[in-house]
Amino acid sequence: MADFSALLATLNSFLWHDYVLYAILGTGIVFTTWSGFCQYRALTHGPAIVRGVYDDPQDPGAISHFQALAAAVSATVGLGNIGGVALAISLGGPGAVFWMWIVGLLGMSVKLTEVTLAMLYRNTDDPDNPHGGSMWVAHKALERKGLPRLGRAIGIIFCVTLLIATATGGNMFQAWNVGELTQEYFSIPSWITGIILAVLVGSVIIGGIKRIGRVAGTLVPLMVALYLGAGCYVLAVNIGAIPGIFALIVKSAFVPTEAAGAFIGGTAASAFLFGLKRAVFSNEAGQGTSPIAHAAAKTDEPAREGIVAGLEPFIDTIVVCTFTALIILSTGIWNRAPDVPLDAPPVAMQTEAGWVFSTTPLPGRDWTADDRVILVIEAHDNETTGHSAHRLEGVVQETDRGFVADWVPFASPAQPVAVGDGIYRTYVGATLTAKAFDSVAPGLGKWLISIAAWLFALSTMISWSYYGEQGMVYLAGERSILAYKLVYCLLIVTATLGFIKTDTDLDNVTGVGMAVMLFANLPIIWFFGYQAMRSYKEYIGRLKTGNLGSGQRPPSLDDLVSDQDTTR
Numbered sequence: 066m067a068d069f070s071a072l073l074a075t076l077n078s079f080l081w082h083d084y085v086l087y088a089i090l091g092t093g094i095v096f097t098t099w100s101g102f103c104q105y106r107a108l109t110h111g112p113a114i115v116r117g118v119y120d121d122p123q124d125p126g127a128i129s130h131f132q133a134l135a136a137a138v139s140a141t142v143g144l145g146n147i148g149g150v151a152l153a154i155s156l157g158g159p160g161a162v163f164w165m166w167i168v169g170l171l172g173m174s175v176k177l178t179e180v181t182l183a184m185l186y187r188n189t190d191d192p193d194n195p196h197g198g199s200m201w202v203a204h205k206a207l208e209r210k211g212l213p214r215l216g217r218a219i220g221i222i223f224c225v226t227l228l229i230a231t232a233t234g235g236n237m238f239q240a241w242n243v244g245e246l247t248q249e250y251f252s253i254p255s256w257i258t259g260i261i262l263a264v265l266v267g268s269v270i271i272g273g274i275k276r277i278g279r280v281a282g283t284l285v286p287l288m289v290a291l292y293l294g295a296g297c298y299v300l301a302v303n304i305g306a307i308p309g310i311f312a313l314i315v316k317s318a319f320v321p322t323e324a325a326g327a328f329i330g331g332t333a334a335s336a337f338l339f340g341l342k343r344a345v346f347s348n349e350a351g352q353g354t355s356p357i358a359h360a361a362a363k364t365d366e367p368a369r370e371g372i373v374a375g376l377e378p379f380i381d382t383i384v385v386c387t388f389t390a391l392i393i394l395s396t397g398i399w400n401r402a403p404d405v406p407l408d409a410p411p412v413a414m415q416t417e418a419g420w421v422f423s424t425t426p427l428p429g430r431d432w433t434a435d436d437r438v439i440l441v442i443e444a445h446d447n448e449t450t451g452h453s454a455h456r457l458e459g460v461v462q463e464t465d466r467g468f469v470a471d472w473v474p475f476a477s478p479a480q481p482v483a484v485g486d487g488i489y490r491t492y493v494g495a496t497l498t499a500k501a502f503d504s505v506a507p508g509l510g511k512w513l514i515s516i517a518a519w520l521f522a523l524s525t526m527i528s529w530s531y532y533g534e535q536g537m538v539y540l541a542g543e544r545s546i547l548a549y550k551l552v553y554c555l556l557i558v559t560a561t562l563g564f565i566k567t568d569t570d571l572d573n574v575t576g577v578g579m580a581v582m583l584f585a586n587l588p589i590i591w592f593f594g595y596q597a598m599r600s601y602k603e604y605i606g607r608l609k610t611g612n613l614g615s616g617q618r619p620p621s622l623d624d625l626v627s628d629q630d631t632t633r
Contacts, residue, residue: 073573080580086341088587089351093171096178096590099598104173106605107375114373119366119613125192126363130373132278133362137355137374139281140235140528141381142289145347147518148242148494150389154399155497156449157339158331159310160317162390164340165347169382172350173375179590181371181597183356184364194274197360198532199223199353199589200539206593219589223353224536226581230354231536234346234579235529236553237560239522242495244561246518249496250511252433259561263554265523270530270550274361277531281524288520289385295513296388299505303395310394324454326400327489329441332451346579347386348378353586357535358528368604371597389498398501403487404438410483411440411472419474420444420481425488427461432468436461437493440470441485444477455481458491526557 097104113119115131128136153161179199186205187197200220207216240262244255269280300307317336324330349355355377359370393399411422422440438459447455459470470488475481492500495518502510530553537549607613 073577077573077576077580080584081338081342081576085580085583086338089168089341089345089583090171092351092587092590093168093175096174096594096598097171099594100174100177100601101605103177103372103375103601104170104379107173107177107372108379110608111372111376114369115376119369120363121365122363124363124365125189126195127193127274127361128278128363130362130364130370132282133359133370134373134376135281135285136274136278136361136528136531137358137377138380139285139524140354140358140532141348141377142285142385142521142524145234145238145343145525146381146385146389147292147498147514147521148238148496149343149347150386151393151399151492151494151497153339153343154390154393155328156331157336158317158322158328159313159390159394159399160319160322160331160333160336161340161343162314162387162394163318164337165344165382165386165390168341168344168350169348169378169386172344172348172378172382175350175590176348176355176377177368177371177375177601178594178597179351179353179586180356180359180374181367181600182590182593183360184362184367184370185596185600187360195361196535196538198227198357198535198539199586200227200536201360202356202593203589204539206596219585220539223582223585223589224540226585227353227536228533229577230352230579230582231529231533231553232556233577235354235532236526236556239525240557240560243518243522245493246495246499246515250499250515255561255563256558259558262522262526262561263557266526266530266557267550267554269523269527270534270553274531277527278361281528284520284524288517288524289380291513291520292385292517293388295502295509296392299392299502299509300388300395302505306395307391310391313394314390321451324441324452326402326486327439327441328400329447329454329456330450330452335450338449342576342579344382344386345583346576348381350378351587351590352579352582353589354529354532354582357532366604368597368601371601372604393498393501396501396504398492398497398504401489403485404490405488407483407485407487410485412483413442413475413481415480416474419476421474422457422472422481422483424462424472425459425470426466427468427470427488430468432461432463434461434463434468437491438470439489439491440472440483441489442475442481443484444475444481445479454484457481457483459488 115134182202183197186202187195188201189195200223203219204216240259244258247253247258248255269276319333321332322330355374359374362370364370405427411425413420413422440457442455442457443453444455446453457472457475459472462469462471499510499514502513534546534549537545
C-alpha cells in the first residue's frame with residue numbers, strides 16, 4: 066500500500082503541476098470576459114428558468130431544468146463540501162478558502178460553456194432518453210469537420226478519464242469518508258457502512274436518470290437546508306470572530322500562515338494549490354461531468370441550460386463550502402491544542418525502514434486500537450508547505466500497559482525532531498468538520514454531520530453513477546449498463562475495507578481522478594468554446610429584446626456552430 070501511495074503522489078505532482086492550475090484559472094478568466102460576465106445572467110435569469118418559467122413539455126429531454134440542476138448539484142454538493150474543505154484548510158491553511166472562492170466564481174463561466182456545448186451536440190435520437198457530454202461534443206463536432214475517427218478517439222479518451230474519476234472522487238471518496246465518520250462516532254465497522262451504501266445506491270440507480278432526478282430533487286433541498294441551518298447556529302455562537310476570519314482568509318491567501326497547534330503552517334503557494342484542487346473537486350468546473358446530467362433536461366435552447374448550470378459553482382463553492390470553512394475556522398478546530406501534551410517528546414532512531422520514533426504511551430482509556438494520531442516534526446524541506454515541518458502519522462496500539470502510539474517510519478536525509486506541544490488525534494475530512502460542530506454543542510457534530518454525510522454521499526454517488534453509466538454507453542453501448550452498475554456498487558464496499566488510511570492518501574486518490582478529467586476536457590472546451598459563446602450571446606440578445614417564450618424558436622444547430630450571423 067505504501068508503494069501505491071507513493072505512485073499516486075508521483076502522479077499528482079505531475080498532473081497538478083502549476084501550469085495545469087494556471088490553465089484552469091485562465092479558462093475561467095477567458096470565458097468570464099468573453100461572455101461579458103455571464104455570472105450576472107446565471108444569478109438573475111437562472112432562477113426563473115429553474116422555476117419553470119420557460120418550460121415546454123414538448124421539448125426533447127427526460128427531466129425538468131430543476132431536476133437537472135438538482136442532479137448536477139447533488140453530485141457537486143457532497144462530502145467535498147464537508148470533508149474536502151476540511152482537507153483544504155488542514156493542508157493549505159485559511160488562505161485556501163480565498164482561492165476556492167475565486168475558482169467558484171470563475172467556474173460559473175466554465176460550467177456555462179461546457180454545458181452549452183453539450184446541449185448543442187447531445188444525442189436526442191430517443192427524445193425521452195437523451196445522451197450528452199464532452200464525449201459527444203468531441204465526436205459530433207469533429208465529425209462535422211470531416212474528422213470522425215479523431216472525434217471518436219477523443220470521446221473514448223474522455224470516457225476513460227470519466228470512469229477513473231467516477232471510481233475515485235465520485236464514489237470511493239464519498240464511501241470512505243462516511244465509513245470513517247460512522248466508525249468514529251458509532252463504532253460501526255466501515256465495511257458495514259459500505260454494504261449499506263451500496264444497497265441504497267443500487268436501489269436508486271437501477272431506475273435510471275428519471276429516478277435519479279426525482280431522488281435528487283428531493284434530497285438536495287433537504288440536505289442543503291439541514292446543513293446550512295445548523296451552520297447558522299454555529300456561526301451565531303461565534304459571530305464575534307467572523308470579521309476576523311474573513312480578514313485571515315484574505316491575508317493567508319497571499320502571505321505564509323505560521324504553524325499553530327495541529328496546523329503545521331503553509332505558504333501562500335500551498336494555500337493556492339489546495340484551495341484550487343478542492344474547489345475544482347467540489348464544483349467540478351472544467352471536468353465535464355455536469356454536462357452529462359444537464360443533457361437530459363427538457364429544452365431546445367442550449368444556452369438556457371448552460372445558464373442554469375452556471376448556478377452550480379455558486380451554490381456549491383460560494384455558499385456551502387464557505388459555510389463549512391467559516392465553521393472550521395471560527396471554532397479553531399483546524400489549529401487545535403494537542404490531545405496528549407508531552408513533557409518528553411519521542412526520539413527518532415535510524416533503521417533500514419527509515420527514521421522510527423520511539424513508541425509513545427497514551428494516557429486515558431478513550432482510545433481504540435487502530436486510531437490515528439499525529440506528531441509534528443522538523444526534518445527536510447516539505448515541498449507541499451514550503452518549510453521544514455511535517456506531520457508524522459501514528460497508529461494506536463493496545464498493550465498490557467495500556468494504549469501506545471506506534472509511529473510510521475519516516476524517510477529523511479536528516480534526523481527528524483519532534484517539535485510540537487504534543488500528540489493530536491487525526492481528524493480527517495468530514496470528521497474534522499464534525500468536531501468543529503461538537504466544539505460548540507457537544508453531540509451536534511455526531512448527529513448532524515453523520516446525517517448530512519450520509520445524505521451528501523448518497524446523492525453524490527447516485528449522480529456520479531449516471532455520469533459513469535453514460536461513459537459506458539458511449540464506449541460499449543446500452544448492454545454494458547448492468548455490469549457497470551454492479552461494479553460501481555462493489556467499489557463502494559471496496560473503499561471501506563481499510564486501504565485508504567490518511568488524508569494524504571485521500572487527497573492523492575481524488576487528485577488523480579480529478580486531474581485526468583481536466584486533461585481530457587479542457588482542450589475540448591478551448592477548441593469548441595467559441596460555439597458555446599455564439600449560442601449564449603445569441604440567446605442573451607433575444608432575451609434583451611423579449612424574443613423568448615412561446616412561438617419563439619431558437620436558431621438551428623447549423624446556424625449556431627457555423628460562421629453565420631445568428632443575431633436577431
